Amino acid sequence: MTIELKVPSAGESITEVIVSEWLKEEGAWVDTDEVVAVVQTEKADIEIVAPAAGKLSKRLKGTGDSAAVGDVIALIDESAARPEDGAPTAPPAPRAPPPAPVAAKVAPPAAPLVQPRATPTARRALREAGVDPSTLGLAEDTLLTLGDVKRLTGGVTARAPTGAVLSREEESVPMTPLRKKIAERLVEAQRTAAILTTFNEVDLSVVMALRKQHQEAFTKRYGVKLGFMSFFIKAAIEGLKEFPGVNAEIRGDDIVYKNYYDIGIAVGGGRGLIVPVLRGAERMSFAELERTIADFGERARINRIKPDELQGGTFTISNGGVYGSMMSTPILNPPQSGILGMHAIQERPVVRDGQIVIRPMMYLALSYDHRVVDGREAVSFLVRMKQVLEEPARLLLEV
Secondary structure, eight states, X not given: OEEEEEOOOOOTTOOEEEEEEESSOTTOEEOTTOEEXXXXXXXXXXXXXXXXXXXXXXXXXXXXXXXXXXXXXXXXXXXXXXXXXXXXXXXXXXXOOOOOOOOXXXXXXXXXXXXOEEOHHHHHHHHHHTOOGGGSOOOTTOEEOHHHHHHHTTTOOOOOOTTOOOOOOOOOOOOOHHHHHHHXXXXXXXXXXXXXXXEEEEEOHHHHHHHHHHHHHHHHHHSSOXXXXXXXXXXXXXXXXXXXXXXXXXXXXXXXXXXXXXXXXXXEETTEEEOOEETTGGGOOHHHHXXXXXXXXXXXXXXXXXXXXXXXXXXXXXXXGGGTOSOOOOOOOTTOSEEEEEOOOEEEEEEETTEEEXXXXXXXXXXXXXXXXXXXXXHHHHHHHHHHHHOTHHHHHTO
């Protein structure tokens, strides 16, 4: 009996996917619930598992092909005989590792070398860096772009000799579903909301001292480092409780105020910025927040965030400071009414008790929907965050 392997539903708004990876070759045996392929949606990657055990008799879609939800992408022969233990079967398709900075020259893997495809500018960058693409350990059907090469080689390229004619080649790479969705949502936010941004700055001396004092004990007890993000989430929740409009949304002709705090954390994924959601963040401890954020970051890097983890969210925090940003005006994540932008920490001279002192300072930015949030509320929200971050004891005393 032939079993059809179909693209599963991935949420109401998702109708099309791209086959990004095959983990099984034609002729290979697959077990029930074994991952056979990975498809890319506008929100996340989804693993497609075998509904029954059998031989993967035919793949109907290739890597990079698009498919609609419900389409059959492969056939499984359920009547095929299971291979005996030790019997040879078709080898699994090589799986490309997630992009990550590595040395410019990588030691060849033990497996047979393959020659991945590359765009013209990517091929030139590989030549300039002196890197053989077959040594990168990538799948044969991988399409390397210039950006991929820079990440894989650590950005090392040779300088063109003086007087050399520079190439004017162009490369055209299809937008991924995720990038398309990001573009649509950014334009939607600008078109439908009255977005304003207000700024403040916070002295992180006390937070940094607390982290330094308790880092070793915290890490030993909870198995995760105490970062900055958990402090900012806690402070944001205090602000949202006091100014609920920043945690609200417009629904039709109504403003919906939410008495729960599902905080979206913007993280850089393997294919773009995504915003997984910390549900019920107000009930989470510092350790639970840090563990969940670390897990999001790791799974985002390898494109394994689940679609339902990107749904909803009442407020978003984006930390451009990890990339060195000093100040920005973050764009709302519709239909939310507020988004907080964190930035780089820099030692700056400030006045304390009439004296000029050096303090670790960060600029905060709150972009908000002026249809729901007035300027006074937005400014007061950041002031409340500033108070809590500069005096974290307020979290314990609830003042």
